[in-house]
Amino acid sequence: MKDLKELKKIEEYADQCMKCGFCSFFCPVYQEERMEMGVARGKNYLVKQVLAGKQEFTEELGNIIGKCLLCKRCVAMCPAKTQIDRVVVGARAQMVKEKGLGFAKDFVFRKIMSNRKAFGNYLRMAKSFQWLLPKTEGNIRHLPDFLKALGQGRNIPAIADKFLRDLVKPVYKPQNGQTAKMKVGFFMGCAMDFVYPELGLKIIDFLTKNGIEVVVPESQNCCGAAIYFSGDFETGRMLAEKNIAAFKDVDYIVTGCATCSSTLKDYQKYLPDTEDQKKRYEAFEKKVKDSTEFIVDVMKVPLEELKLKKEFAGKTATWHDPCHLVRYQNIKDQPRMILQALKGLKYVEMPNADMCCGMGGSFSVYHYDLTKKIADKKMDGIKATGADIVVTACPGCMINLIDNTLRHKMPQKVYHFLELVE
């Protein structure tokens, strides 16, 4: 009998599915492809076949299990409350255990992303070549067709001139001589570190302005989302340990990236192998806060005191719910409360605000055509609002929304909500 350790861990979740098929209505992949292997019910059934010893981890099954955005729309709507995200991630982990990661992911996850310095150096190197890429607009660059792995004709943001890690100080005292209300560890996340460093500085500025002491531990690492959602639990745990160690003596850990906050919180859900790990990951989870909930629920900033930056006066904004915020963390109201409180800004709800933008992390690298089709629907929703700007709280979503608004030649610009606040 084969060792199905990772699959055994998720067997109880796979057993929940009663095969009603309602997930098909909510699955962005099924809605495009209309094939049973794409939807939660099909994936779940195939995983159960593996557990029953009737199906091997073939390359085809790998493709099927890989073709999931982990957007959790089906999980939210499942009458039997099947946690297909756990089944999919567990199956990927089992696969990595049996077959390894495959050369590309192995190299990227284990040699580059898990080593902060190396990651930075590689990106610096990449940066020195990025002048070769044609500029589309602002700091957006257009990936030429020969970079097929990243999708033809995709617009990607340029790598920053200076990384956030090189711009930050280890400790920031509260501004204007206030006594510190609390001590917060700022978690940068890869996107803010390498692409949007100004956003990171903005968050630190906002927190210290409001009487909070901010520390930025140098030893913090990548959150591990792309890594453990691909099934590389070993590297995932290594990153979890590094990050937990880096943020020892703080009241909260705050990040401006929805994917990072949910990933840090969910170490306890996906990764523990031992009781000790479970306990420590759970303790860590309690301290992690996304910037949206931190401002509203923890800092309890009087929202009417928030000031809109002048350049946004009179503009109409709409909110895009990142999957990692709305479904992974159940954060829906807080960002809307902030946007609606900003005087001078008009807020409109888009019809499909909580629908996945199609990014899904590395999903969009392997299935860029599907990403575009899923994003098309998101764009229809944005167009219907007539809004001037699209606001969200996840750099991953931002990258994809920028790519697609440009592709659709739409006038809407994409912002992180903190960019709107004075």
Next chain:
Amino acid sequence: MIRESLIGEFQRIAGKENVLTTPEALKAYSYDGTTNWIHEPEVVVFPTTTQAVSEIMKIANAEKIPVTPRGGGTNVSGGSVPWHGGIVLCTAKMNKILKVDKENLTATVEPGVVLQDLTLRLAKDGLFFPPDPQSFLGATLGGIIAENAGGPACVKYGVTKQYILGIEVVLPNGEIVSLGGRTLKNVVGYDLLHIFISSEGTLGVVTRAELKLNPIPPVKRTILAVYADVAVAGESVFRVLENGIIPGKIELLDNWVINRIEEMMPMGLPRDADAVLLFEVDGIEEAVAKETEKIMDIVRKYGAVDVRAAKDQAEADKFWMGRKAGFAAIFGKAKTVFAEDVTVPRGNIPALINKCKELAKKHDVEIVVLGHAGDGNLHPAILTDINNKEHYARAVSAMDGIIESAVELGGVLSGEHGIGLEKQKFFMRVTNPVVVKMMKDVKALFDPNNIMNPGKIWD
């Protein structure tokens, strides 16, 4: 075994990307919404035109390959499981709403249109398609027609067969015919259209349908009545109707379901209540107000211990959410669930419910009762575990008892799910052999080679 060269033919007809043969794909098309009916096809084909369906059927007929039509695969009778292998002909990609005709209150659709997509589209024009199988999130119109599906709204609006004006259908020999038409009245020879409705995919493939629509009623109101005895609730159902009111829906939840709802989403239902009835009345404002009042009077008179009307749509939504969640809860609480579909004349609902209680005691199993009480269609659910042989055997005996009781009470063994594989043994037991022979003769007339969904309804 289907020859390799035929796979090539299917690819030529439907397009390469629309023919699946990998072992993984075949496994994914081996099941439907039932628990234990599983069989793999040899190939899955997704035609996108009527012409393609016809060409596939011609090949299948010449080669005598079984063909199982399938839409969303949400049915709960085994109807879309390819029991004899062969081809799964999946209409999921024929999913265009071709026309919404506001003047004639009709819509023209392809078979793969999902009911919820249709509902959303029609709402833009203030219209709706009344049959409401609760699998509406995945069920396709082709399957809804083949199973003659119904749902809660049937008490007032009827089932699918009352809303199909015409269909285009590909016969097993590949011929394309149109049956019925676009008019409300139509008596031109035998009514062949209705032979296809509830044929469970055994006579041909529906490739287009003309649907009859209704305008959305402007006002809706929900009433919740609480009972100390589930049989008294059953009585309230026909008391309301005999007093001249036909509500849009009447749904029943028993004590077990009430408690699961209160655990999941507390709405203040009395946890010791034996049953709750949910009524929905719809229509113009004045009528709805009057009917609401009348229903509240009648149920009070006939033994409801508490009755209240939802104060607004938000509260009404909450009640209906509870109904949905309750149904889901059943499946969350047991490894295996027999979701029965017996239907009795409405006056016999209390008798059937009492019978269920007796059987639960006798076989020492949990039987949960909920369902569309308004039309006598109950879904007694037996909670069991297929891996626990002894318990499972008791559950099977209890299920046999329920079906026998329903038939004794003048009812039928399936109200809306169909026979498929799940109810064959009961079908043979309760159906007159002469009638079974007539059905088989009809089948042979349409499908002499027995290639359309073989193994269904009867063995």
